[in-house]
Amino acid sequence: MQVSVVVGGLIPTAIGLIDITPENKSLQKNILEIMILIPAAVAVLQLLLLLTIFRVDTPTYYQQTGDMANVRRALAFVYKPYAIENKVNEILSRDDD
Numbered sequence: 107m108q109v110s111v112v113v114g115g116l117i118p119t120a121i122g123l124i125d126i127t128p129e130n131k132s133l134q135k136n137i138l139e140i141m142i143l144i145p146a147a148v149a150v151l152q153l154l155l156l157l158t159i160f161r162v163d164t165p166t167y168y169q170q171t172g173d174m175a176n177v178r179r180a181l182a183f184v185y186k187p188y189a190i191e192n193k194v195n196e197i198l199s200r201d202d203d
Contacts, residue, residue, distance in 0.1 A: 110148060117144055169197050 121137050162183055168176040177197065181190045 110152075114145060114148065117141075165193070165197055166200075 118141055121141055124133075124137065162180045163176075165177045165180045168174070168180060174194070177194055178190055181193050185193055
């Protein structure tokens with residue numbers, strides 16, 4: 107995510123370094139279109155990734171809703187298989203407090 111922020115800041119800065127003469131309106135229009143389309147494309151890509159790949163919620167949320175199968179599935183994205191049961195027990199013990 108940090109890379110997206112840095113690249114998103116560098117692209118308009120780099121485009122701003124282009125010397126545009128006032129009589130070259132088509133170049134101004136093209137640069138403006140690029141500055142609008144690149145962030146829009148990144149936003150659409152992030153939205154698609156959120157809707158398709160990164161659909162897993164937090165294990166704590168699944169535990170609160172009583173969905174233990176999804177607790178283990180969410181933990182499997184982050185932890186190695188041997189550590190999942192320890193984390194499930196840790197989440198369950200937090201609920202007891």
